[in-house]
Amino acid sequence: xxxxxxxxxxxxxxxxxxxxxxxxxxxxxxxxxxxxxxxxxxxxxxxxxxxxxxxxxxxxxxxxxxxxxxxxxxxxxxxxxxxxxxxxxxxxxxxxxxxxxxxxxxxxxxxxxxxxxxxxxxxxxxxxxxxxxxxxxxxxxxxxxxxxxxxxxxxxxxxxxxxxxxxxxxxxxxxxxxxxxxxxxxxxxxxxxxxxxxxxxxxxxxxxxxxxxxxxxxxxxxxxxxxxxxxxxxxxxxxxxxxxxxxxxxxxxxxxxxxxxxxxxxxxxxxxxxxxxxxxxxxxxxxxxxxxxxxxxxxxxxxxxxxxxxxxxxxxxxxxxxxxxxxxxxxxxx
Amino acid sequence: xxxxxxxxxxxxxxxxxxxxxxxxxxxxxxxxxxxxxxxxxxxxxxxxxxxxxxxxxxxxxxxxxxxxxxxxxxxxxxxxxxxxxxxxxxxxxxxxxxxxxxxxxxxxxxxxxxxxxxxxxxxxxxxxxxxxxxxxxxxxxxxxxxxxxxxxxxxxxxxxxxxxxxxxxxxxxxxxxxxxxxxxxxxxxxxxxxxxxxxxxxxxxxxxxxxxxxxxxxxxxxxxxxxxxxxxxxxxxxxxxxxxxxxxxxxxxxxxxxxxxxxxxxxxxxxxxxxxxxxxxxxxxxxxxxxxxxxxxxxxxxxxxxxxxxxxxxxxxxxx
Numbered sequence: 001x002x003x004x005x006x007x008x009x010x011x012x013x014x015x016x017x018x019x020x021x022x023x024x025x026x027x028x029x030x031x032x033x034x035x036x037x038x039x040x041x042x043x044x045x046x047x048x049x050x051x052x053x054x055x056x057x058x059x060x061x062x063x064x065x066x067x068x069x070x071x072x073x074x075x076x077x078x079x080x081x082x083x084x085x086x087x088x089x090x091x092x093x094x095x096x097x098x099x100x101x102x103x104x105x106x107x108x109x110x111x112x113x114x115x116x117x118x119x120x121x122x123x124x125x126x127x128x129x130x131x132x133x134x135x136x137x138x139x140x141x142x143x144x145x146x147x148x149x150x151x152x153x154x155x156x157x158x159x160x161x162x163x164x165x166x167x168x169x170x171x172x173x174x175x176x177x178x179x180x181x182x183x184x185x186x187x188x189x190x191x192x193x194x195x196x197x198x199x200x201x202x203x204x205x206x207x208x209x210x211x212x213x214x215x216x217x218x219x220x221x222x223x224x225x226x227x228x229x230x231x232x233x234x235x236x237x238x239x240x241x242x243x244x245x246x247x248x249x250x251x252x253x254x255x256x257x258x259x260x261x262x263x264x265x266x267x268x269x270x271x272x273x274x275x276x277x278x279x280x281x282x283x284x285x286x287x288x289x290x291x292x293x294x295x296x297x298x299x300x301x302x303x304x305x306x307x308x309x310x311x312x313x314x315x316x317x318x319x320x321x322x323x324x325x326x327x328x329x330x331x332x333x334x
Numbered sequence: 335x336x337x338x339x340x341x342x343x344x345x346x347x348x349x350x351x352x353x354x355x356x357x358x359x360x361x362x363x364x365x366x367x368x369x370x371x372x373x374x375x376x377x378x379x380x381x382x383x384x385x386x387x388x389x390x391x392x393x394x395x396x397x398x399x400x401x402x403x404x405x406x407x408x409x410x411x412x413x414x415x416x417x418x419x420x421x422x423x424x425x426x427x428x429x430x431x432x433x434x435x436x437x438x439x440x441x442x443x444x445x446x447x448x449x450x451x452x453x454x455x456x457x458x459x460x461x462x463x464x465x466x467x468x469x470x471x472x473x474x475x476x477x478x479x480x481x482x483x484x485x486x487x488x489x490x491x492x493x494x495x496x497x498x499x500x501x502x503x504x505x506x507x508x509x510x511x512x513x514x515x516x517x518x519x520x521x522x523x524x525x526x527x528x529x530x531x532x533x534x535x536x537x538x539x540x541x542x543x544x545x546x547x548x549x550x551x552x553x554x555x556x557x558x559x560x561x562x563x564x565x566x567x568x569x570x571x572x573x574x575x576x577x578x579x580x581x582x583x584x585x586x587x588x589x590x591x592x593x594x595x596x597x598x599x600x601x602x603x604x605x606x607x608x609x610x611x612x613x614x615x616x617x618x619x620x621x622x623x624x625x626x627x628x629x630x631x632x633x634x635x636x637x638x639x640x641x642x643x644x645x646x647x648x649x650x651x652x653x654x
Contacts, residue, residue: 025500219572222494242387244384261387301643322398324444
């Protein structure tokens, strides 16, 4: 372990906190206020939020409730990193970011007062995927519904989600596309769709397959996996939802599904991805919208439009092996 | 220092639309005396899209790629963030799940291969920094980059998710790594440990490399953000917004050039400047280099090797 990680854990550390301050009712613009304090080794970010309010400014506002990492109310960002205040040790962040900690709400554009945001969009998206078991339940069953250990494992810990919003407000797609459902709701969609009691799996898969709002608009940045304080790994569930669309024949042929399937088509032929063909194949006639970029690539000699025999296209050595492996390992069709 | 030797997994892009990535990588290795053995048998990693369609097939193909590095008895290096992530994600799954490993090996056996887990897999960026060493690179600089303000752009798939990358990208233990990738070497540690090699919220490796080449690195918020490449076809608006924002941020903070270790980021950011600019309602024009192109410039490699003529946004004046 390097020297930087050997902190002086038994000591207090002098920390400067820059806190985002804003009151939607009275302020035109947000501003930052600085607080200095000695921070002990066991103090959590929530303790520091409390100390700002109790020792410095009673008007400082933030959400808190359970203090046990389960209610999901106290999520904020510290130096850009989403944290659950009641779970995150403060000195650990000082070790990571230095002795100036910047406290900000999960979403600055949704700020109502200081750390408190309007989470309405989060709950709206969450509700859109039917985040509950859809089933006709006999109110007086003769025996309990048993679930096997394998069935529970198949949740892949998606049931650990506490709806704190850390991943949702770390997702860059939601910043630029307000229709996008987002990682937390996708994780919930997965969790209930693999529940053996549930009967709405197809419906959820259809909702999450929509272009523009569904899983195909995920940019695969892994911000959600990095952000989650409960290790739910939402992008893993997004991948699973993609897979389930094909397994359960919900996937329609469109630019996104053809793009995914087109990789097999290319790899079978060359071992490598045919970068020109994948665009043509996925887009169909829509390919015309890439004309300006295509011309730029031709000009830079990056692509070879008249190489009809694909002589410039590289081929993997032992291509037959790859073809055989595709033949015997492929599990899905479009 | 004993001679460094790696199996190079090029991925598709370096052999197709970004030939300058492959030529500059080979040139840098030659200048530094690093031996790279090309894995010509390897296939596409699936680029995170094959995984969406057929997860098992992607595991089999990625395991096959690693097999060829194992057969050479060499550590594998990658020159594409997405190749790096897909390869180590496969490795993680197989090294931790004996049943899955057996299922994959059952298929590989049909073509006479076996995945063991004996080769490490790292991005070339970290092989340069941690194995070769920044000080040693500094000594080889013949054309210092002191007249450039360089904006580092990390690309998602080499820094996130950190719980996977830290195990693979950090310097490997110098003792014998047993079958299964030497898992014993990495006991579960806290947040700090995961972030000691590269903190995805404050990454520093590219800045340190730029400094070693005597360039000036530009500090800007978007350096660890997503470029949007993976939704280029189905959601070009999202992609343009992310690319445009990152490039504008770099430009507005005084960058002369952007540098990235990922050819998918490079291609996206180099090629889409006009359409991103149109969408954002501003002019965006800045050369975007592959990490090895930047190193090759400082080491005095030939223009042919650096391959700036293949960059879409004019970069040839960087030779001067």
